Amino acid sequence: MTGGEAGESYDEYAALLDAVRGIRWPARSAVRGGIPGAHTSRLRGISAEFTEYRPYRQGDDTRRIDWKLFARSDRAYNRLSNDRAILPTMIVLDASASMAFPVATNGKWKLAAQLGVGLGAVARNSGDPVGLVVAGEEPLLLAPRMRRSVTHEIIRAVSAARPGGNTPLSPSVSIASQSGGRVVIVTDYLGDAEELLTVASRLVAAGREVHTVHVIARDEIDPSGEAAMVFDPEAADVRRALTTDTRDQYIAAYAEWRDRIAHEFTEAGVAYSTAIVGGEAPDHLIRRITAPRGMSATA
């Protein structure tokens, strides 16, 4: 990418980055990281923030005993305090051919890229290392980094990526989960949704925080009324006649499928959100996605 193109890319995301500057992204639950950070850790440590005393038990580290309390009460107590830790965040962008829709605007991919950049910036602003996986014809992996330039690296990566092919997403999610405590999947689920659900469920069970953003185009929800022979860009053999007779059935079937996807992922413990192209502004979407549990608005 030339310097001029990079500058244009930054300009494209500048407003978004400004809009999400003040947003923080707390972990949905205590993290288990050792590196000090902004999120509550599952570990009880020796930080200055006192939490409680616990009677000394055999095997405890004697350095944790509050000797002043022992001197006053003649009883051995361990001084406990909450640790704070970082939460490495990996953003997985689906760059399959189905994301290049609508053809004229590439709206789904642009929205996914904005969400990736915006969420990455929010995570970075929260003090977390941020990485990126672009799952497409030309896969790309950015390992989680905390440096300030990581946002620019993400912008460069998504600007260079082009959606295409029908690469399955679940392997990329598995790779991302190896270095991220929080995995954000931005996809349209039109690839390997079943495998993705399996991987996400396994990650949730392993204590990872998994977010998914379902990117949907308006033309997919409510296609044009003009008769057309529609075909799937990821499956050449899928060619169907979309007519006035079949349109209603299509709308119903697609809505039912979206509901099922949302239900299954939510049931699996995944934070599921939807993002409709041309609908909610990206910064609003990001606020909704990053809101603490119990405060997130429903899609």
Next chain:
Amino acid sequence: MTFLAPGFLFASLAVAAGIVALHFIVTRQPRAALLPTARFVPDTPATTVARARRPSELLLMFLRVLLVIAAGAGMAKPVLTPRRGAQARVILVDVSRSARDTIAIRDSVHAIYRNGDAVVVFDSSARVVTGDISAGIDSLRPTIRRGNLSAALIAALRAGSSLRERADSLELVLVSPFAKEELDAATDSIRKLWPGRARLVRARQPAVDSARVTRKLGITADVNDPLRVTVMLAGQRITGNGQRAAGNGQRETGNALINRGPGFSSQAASRSGEAGALIEWPASTRPRFAVPRAVKDTVGGVMAGESGVVAAFERAWSYPPDSLRGGEVVARWVDGEPAAIEKPDGPGCVRSVAIPVTPVGDLVIRTEFVRFVASLSRPCAQTTSLIPADPAAVAKLEGNGGLAPRESFQPATDARSDLAPWLFALALTAAIAELLVRRRGKNANANRELRVPSREARAA
């Protein structure tokens, strides 16, 4: 130009009109569009039908119309109509064994023939002279086959149909010696099918007066040969007048001698050069021109002319097809196989008979067998072919009235159309072109539907 079967052309025009109409009714698949969620659309076939203001796929329509009309026109057999004259002639030329004066016949035909006339030569069959007719007339040669005027008249009718577009009226000209043997029972009725009079040109012949043909029957055989009795009885039947007339200096053109074996060949050879018939009828040896049968069998009868004999003949010889070349069958077994054949021999002829004569029984004295032997001893064909026909029968051939009008003849449906093969070739070419254009259009549609926007286009 005219069409021999115009119905096909009209039918093809109707089909072409239907094709054009169908091209105004467009049946096609809807436009193609990309939709990632296409899998949720029910899988049902769909086409849209619409009436267009302009016909769709003009090139295809043109090729299809061309295909149909060319095929229809080809089947309609277009022929280029020649300029029609006032009169044309169908000239029947006799080249049978009766017509021996070939030069006279050629001269007669040359004198009659004009451009545009049809010349039909005939002997036992008739055929139209095509190509260079003048050269064809010059090459006329008499054949050894018996003439058949009935066949010639039928060919004349067919030739008249082919000439109906060239002339307002047609004249039938017969150039023949009009021998008696050339007419049969059907000749008169077939002649009446020609709607007009005929001009008869009689070719000069060394005619033989049938009343002056004398017949005598002799035999050279062993004294105990049973056929002697038959010959004696047959001779009484056929030579009564001949015996009387022999002293009057008449030509003995009808004499016949039966030779019963190789032992008598010298007597038979001494007869060579006479105008009569030598009947080779060996008692036990192989008849002339015949070969032994692979398996002897018994056949129940034999026919010669109108004479027939019913008896259990043991058939030992047969005549191979080659042996019949240049001759004719004079007697047949009841199953149709030749039993006796005749071949010309100088002024006379040789007859070979493969009919066994058994001394057992009364065969040799039976009336029908005597009549059969008398029939076998009839004058040679080349003698009878010179016998002129009855003047009354010839007069019937001439007929009366004027020339035959062209409308009296049916159009020749079997006429050859020189344009038809070219039209069929054009139709075939149009069919192939239509296939290629249709396939190319289909591929182009498929490519257009499957084309995914390029990266550059998407980036733009």
